[in-house]
């Protein structure tokens with residue numbers, strides 16, 4: 152699908168990989184809606200790219216419905232959904248003091264990363280399926296943001312890995328479901344990227360993380376993630392696939 156002129160939605164678009172994706176989509180001529188629970192940062196990014204911002208919590212159906220309706224009123228029906236919003240956590244299943252990990256922590260991460268992504272995707276897909284087909288029968292494209300932790304999760308990453316593994320697992324069945332509607336679904340599994348969270352770490356820690364990447368031995372650039380996200384939109388034969396974007400990184404146990 153050609154990006155120019157399309158109405159596109161980016162969750163987590165206020166920061167990091169989502170922000171880079173929103174900027175790249177706008178650069179390529181899309182009308183971009185930045186959906187994020189951080190309304191202030193979302194508004195700042197949207198203003199800079201000539202887009203629109205919507206305060207939205209992907210786990211809250213009413214909030215998602217309102218954002219989808221608002222984005223449609225501002226930019227017309229969306230055919231592109233970039234799911235980038237996500238949170239992390241690190242908790243060993245048995246803590247150093249011998250107590251079990253709090254179940255709420257596991258549920259919170261799975262609720263945002265997996266259930267929240269599914270929530271907005273189902274609502275987007277139902278709207279998109281009603282649109283006229285473009286040339287070649289295509290109606291829309293969705294991307295999920297997983298992580299290499301879906302495959303090589305480290306110590307303490309059960310919740311995060313389970314949530315990202317869930318996105319990997321639902322990619323193909325969702326692509327199969329939506330094939331009849333001409334909507335493609337792909338997932339990107341990033342390695343280690345230079346987003347605000349990582350850039351706050353001490354320089355030596357950043358360097359050691361970068362050195363663990365075979366080639367290139369540096370943190371990924373958010374713009375590299377955004378380029379792949381946009382390529383998924385423009386390459387009409389990419390569907391039902393999970394793409395690692397990690398410089399050949401395979402995470403060690405810790």
Ligand SMILES: NC(=O)c1ccc[n+]([C@@H]2O[C@H](COP(=O)([O-])OP(=O)(O)OC[C@H]3O[C@@H](n4cnc5c(N)ncnc54)[C@H](O)[C@@H]3O)[C@@H](O)[C@H]2O)c1
Nearest residue numbers: 163165166167168187188208209236237298341343344346
């Ligand atoms: N940075 C990395 O190295 C890396 C690696 C692998 C995967 N990822 C994944 O990429 C995505 C983006 O990561 P990032 O580093 O850019 O993080 P980030 O914290 O900079 O951005 C995440 C954004 O998501 C938003 N968000 C969180 N929960 C939300 C919710 N319930 N509803 C709406 N918005 C919500 C936050 O407000 C924030 O703006 C995440 O899904 C993360 O798991 C990042």
